[in-house]
Amino acid sequence: QVQLQESGPGLVKPSGTLSLTCAVSGGSISSNNWWIWVRQPPGKGLEWIGEIYHSGTTNYNPSLKSRVTISVDKSKNQMSLKLTSVTAADTAVYYCARPFAGAAFDIWGQGTMVTVSS
Amino acid sequence: QSVLTQPPSASGTPGQRVTISCSGSSSNIGKYTANWYQQFPGTAPKLLIYSNNQRPSGVPDRFSVSKSGTSASLAISGLQSEDEADYYCAAWDDSLNGPVFGGGTKLTVL
Numbered sequence: 001q002v003q004l005q006e007s008g009p010g011l012v013k014p015s016g017t018l019s020l021t022c023a024v025s026g027g028s029i030s031s032n033n034w035w036i037w038v039r040q041p042p043g044k045g046l047e048w049i050g051e052i053y054h055s056g057t058t059n060y061n062p063s064l065k066s067r068v069t070i071s072v073d074k075s076k077n078q079m080s081l082k083l084t085s086v087t088a089a090d091t092a093v094y095y096c097a098r099p100f101a102g103a104a105f106d107i108w109g110q111g112t113m114v115t116v117s118s
Numbered sequence: 119q120s121v122l123t124q125p126p127s128a129s130g131t132p133g134q135r136v137t138i139s140c141s142g143s144s145s146n147i148g149k150y151t152a153n154w155y156q157q158f159p160g161t162a163p164k165l166l167i168y169s170n171n172q173r174p175s176g177v178p179d180r181f182s183v184s185k186s187g188t189s190a191s192l193a194i195s196g197l198q199s200e201d202e203a204d205y206y207c208a209a210w211d212d213s214l215n216g217p218v219f220g221g222g223t224k225l226t227v228l
Contacts, residue, residue: 036217045120046155046163046206046219061216095162103208103217104153104168111162 002027004096004109012090012116018083022096022109029077030054034099037070037081039092040111047092051099052079086116121146121218122207129226135195138223140207142188146218147209152190154183155206157222163206167192194225202227 008020022035029035037049050060052070060068069082083090093113097105123141130136140152151170155163165174167183180195190209194201207220 045221046208048214048217048219051216059216061214097162099217101169102150102153102210104165105163106165106168106174108162108164 002098002107004098004107006094006096006109006112008094008112008114010113010115012086012114013118014087014116016086016116018081018086018090018094018114018116020081020094020096020112020114021078022080023076023078025077029072029079030074035072035079036097036099036105038095038097038105039090040095041089041092049081049083049094088116090114091116120221121211121214122152122209122220124205124207124220124223126221127224127226129228130194130197131228132197132199134197135193136197136225137194138192138205138207138225140190140192140220142190142209142218144188145213146188146211147185147190147207148188149212150210152183152185153208154181154192155208157204157206166205197227199227201225 003025005023012018034051036051050070052058067084072079093111095111096109098107099105153168154166156166157163182193204222206222211218
């Protein structure tokens with residue numbers, strides 16, 4: 001059974017860079033077509049950040065594209081998210097997930113809360 | 119502001135049938151199937167229904183969906199207290215070239 005686990009700093013300073021990792025266990029990151037990042041601000045809805053194909057091809061939400069980089073490390077069986085120039089509006093729970101058809105994501109990590117504050 | 123529009127809240131009594139709507143446009147629900155997620159406080163969303171009433175293993179058939187034009191609905195029959203959660207709709211969107219979500223509906227079982 002594939003499992004996902006997000007990790008990274010829970011506090012980032014304004015104008016800094018948010019860096020998170022999503023470790024894949026119970027399977028290979030190369031076995032699925034795409035992997036995604038989604039975030040959820042406190043008390044609000046879900047927002048797609050972007051996705052990456054195991055070959056490294058990426059697709060980002062246009063609203064975040066200038067600040068986002070998603071990458072894959074096959075040797076570590078994980079993917080990473082970097083979001084630059086963060087503000088308080090980037091405070092959210094960040095999830096990685098596995099899509100298997102369009103907007104159907106069947107496996108999610110438990111999520112990691114990131115707060116942007118000085 | 120979410121791309122898909124859901125009512126912020128819904129409620130029902132045990133045993134009742136409740137529906138939650140999700141309104142989109144021709145670039146998302148009008149063209150693709152809506153998927154639904156259930157989320158309990160402090161936990162990750164869980165896929166509830168996908169691809170025309172397909173349910174992952176373990177999801178009871180009390181949950182069903184329908185679609186008309188650019189809108190979709192989630193129906194929960196035989197409402198149970200354990201159904202009290204937040205529900206989100208999602209669909210692929212051609213304009214975004216990515217998935218879009220509704221703002222979520224908080225379901226209260228009275």
